Amino acid sequence: MLDILKKMFGSKHERDIRQLLPVVEEINSHFESYKALSDDEIKGKTVEFKERIKHETEDANRRLTEARERLKTDIPFEQRESTYDEIDEIEKELTEIIKETLDELLPEAFAVVKETCRRLVGQMWEVAGNKVVWDMVPFDVQLIGGMVLHQGKISEMATGEGKTLVATLPMYLNALAGRGVHLVTVNDYLALRDSQWMGKIFEFLGLTVGCILQTMDPPQRRIQYAADITYGTNNEFGFDYLRDNMVGTPDDMVQRGHYYAIVDEVDSVLIDEARTPLIISGPVEVDDQKFGEMKPRVERLVNAQRSLVAKVVADAEAFLQDEKKVDEAGVLLLRAYRGAPKNKRLTKLFADGAPKKLMQDTESIYLAEQSKRMHEIDDELFFAVDEKNHSIDLTEKGRELLAGNSDADFFVLPDIGTEVSLIEGNASMSPEEKQIKKDEVNKLYAERSDRIHTVLQLLKAYSLYEKDDEYVVTEDGKVMIVDEFTGRLLHGRRYSDGLHQAIEAKEGVTVERDTQTLATVTLQNYFRLYKKLAGMTGTAETEAAEFFEIYKLDVVCIPTNKKAIREDFEDVVYKTKREKYNAVITEIEELREKRQPVLVGTTSVEVSETISRMLKRKGIPHNVLNAKQHQREAEIVQNAGLPGGVTIATNMAGRGTDIKLGPGVREVGGLRIIGTERHEARRIDRQLRGRSGRQGDPGSSKFFLSLEDDLLRLFGSERIAGIMERMGLKEGEVIQHSMITKSIERAQKKVEENNFGIRKRLLEYDNVMNQQREVIYAKRRHALLGEHLKDDIFSMLGDFIEELVEQHYEGGDLERLKEDLRVNLLVDLQMTPEQFQSLGKGGVAAEAVKVATEFYRRKEEKIGTEIMGSLERMAMLQVIDVRWKEHLREMDDLKEGIHLRAYGQKDPILEYKGEAFNMFIEMIGMINREALNLVFKLFPETREQMPLPRTRRPLHREQLTMTHDASAGLGFQGNREPVEGNEAARSAQPPATKVQQLHAGTKVGRNDPCPCGSGKKYKNCHGR
């Protein structure tokens, strides 16, 4: 069965590649013929290619210009509508023509790049501070890799196969279209290195190259983006997109569209990094000290739990001695585990497979039927920790201890539903009194839920986050996240949802201010903006399903240029970490004797330091590569191939850096990789292995594991413990068996699937927001650029008036209608009650629109078209920014609260979608009304009298925080997003649902995507 599968896989990739082989020949024959050309003739090719594209697109471009010109004239509404459609059509057509032309040009363009490389051989230039001599001419497999990238797919090419060079081929080709090509790297160093290393090719061919670095200001960035080709990290690209949608004038925008992106290390970017969104936030007005206030109470709780668990573990140990008390022992073990999963004594006890298995068996009994009986375990505790789901639940006992002398209900949420119906049912209260009472209940609810949230985040900080593992505290008292994948400190990033403040409170350092989201996007949705997306990495295949499902990206595995000869040994497994580390040190000593260099990969800074200490004791010189030295990291890794070198690096630090073997190293077996733990994802392990055996070099890799490793502890260790027992493994002994390696891979697969689930859910939530963001950003861009703006204003006016008429017509309330028109628009509607009756709803609205339009024209004449235009721009920008910011906050609240609904067996995502849609429609209504208000009512005489859009203020970079949360722990971040049935769902009651008014006929912008998330235009969906 497996074999058949393998063959199928094999043959799919083979088929993909075989189709490309004739093109390789074509490229190579052009390449042969180009050898005879002069340098200038080769350079001339770029001009020639561009001319060809220009020629092919001439007709469509002409029609596009015509259509745009038409919009500038005063044509009737229907005609404008159809012109917008026409423009959309022509743009689609253009994309198609460009695609076809580039496909035709591919063989020649690739050959031009290859020939350029050949001409550069032997030349030397500076790359990220080092002198480098060019020695690369693309191999045939690299040409194939380049074609796959051009097709908008993922090229899986083994580590060290030269993907940096591969990318230049499709970049050159696609840059010919003049719309900008982006190459996305995982860090600034690689962006700089690659732009300088490869830049010469493009410059030789007359294209410009830019590179975005974190330190650059907007004007510098704009220059980089204007280049034909731009290198930069995913964070920089994403944040620039968000910032571009916060600026006050078009001149402040830096990007010029999203045409084609190639993502290097695509699995790292689109999978690992994509677990959390990019967020730009600014400080909120009020500071709060709630974490500090709650800390003493929580510490009391944590200490009480600690003593309790110590006793439970001791009791469990006693029961374990007694055959008849096995069940009791199981219950106690489970209780201890739920009380303090990281308890040292418990971990030690679990190192022996049997107690661990007993606990897990007991756990599965109590987990049955949605954990119906779990409370029997938890009730004795002060709080219960669910390590796998990363969530914490307060118990009754815990609540009481927390409350102490204060009100016993201090940490109990009021039951809103009951309270409200009690108030409603109270006949002695007037409606106003009822409203006041209801507001009080809501306020109480909000206070308590805030307090509980604070406590839960603090508990998490104490029970699930360990210093020097998940985070470090710097000398100046800052809590910094350690990137789980690279081990680097993540500057400026903070855990979301109050967790960071909770950790700061726990560590006794200054609790930084809470901030409010000003803009946010997930990487998934950022990269979906590109017309064409491609990626490359050494490790995509294990995640091929996800790439396809989320990004519609196909993975094509490309064979290596030379046969890979690295030897990957089976894993060796020890009982305890201590034995494992000892074995690692022994291995290093042996390798050193042979002068074979070794790169030791670890999963945390702590492990790196442990190994380093042990090596120091033995007097073995070595380099440690972790957070503290991250600037030098690439250089250290680069030198890891020198004879007898020992380098320790957190698992993926140095992804993408090249390790060259020193003299004599080949003969002793090349670079040896030692893994000190398996990572939760197989890709990460493969990346580590891939530092060795590059370009057909010799090399080897081996992983050292122990039953105490997190991965084995949490997943699949039963099985492995079973195997080890059957083999009769004793303390100090090691086993090495393919069965173990397979079990571990199965465990990794389980975690990978779990994480895929989390990412998919995050995306489902963000997709709702994404549609809304597109609508708002489009509206904002219209305002900013002044395009479409008048159309927007008039369609807003139509909607607003329709809505007013709708409100007043049935009641026959002509006076109210007149009043509203006057108050909101300064428009005086002359109409008799008879006319009101006879005209009908539509007629009245039409008349009102006519009068309003006349007023508008008069005003425009009076203050001048130019000032009117500025006024409109200012009004729209200001209103949009204020309302959108508010909306983001409400959406945050909604997301936080929505999982409480899981109670009523409702699907939270459906609830979220429905409510988010209503909130959005309401916001659009408000934007329209307020913007119209300003446009009609403000009478500035000069531009200077115009109030400035309020957006300018938070745009000072120093005030903004860019965050892209690192994933933490072993990747179980179940409660980052609303999850069914987590702590809050059990300890809280659903909040009162806000009743949202749906304004019939409030329009979003007919050509914008519908905010309901259907992907259709608004006019073809909810706007029909």
Ligand SMILES: Nc1ncnc2c1ncn2[C@@H]1O[C@H](COP(=O)(O)OP(=O)(O)OP(=O)(O)O)[C@@H](O)[C@H]1O
């Ligand atoms: N056509 C070529 N001819 C000679 N050397 C090459 C060629 N292509 C790549 N190399 C060499 O291969 C090494 C690895 O290149 P590069 O760092 O681009 O690989 P990579 O595929 O990006 O690896 P990783 O997955 O680790 O990022 C470099 O030293 C480079 O000089």
Ligand SMILES: [Mg+2]
């Ligand atoms: Mg690379």
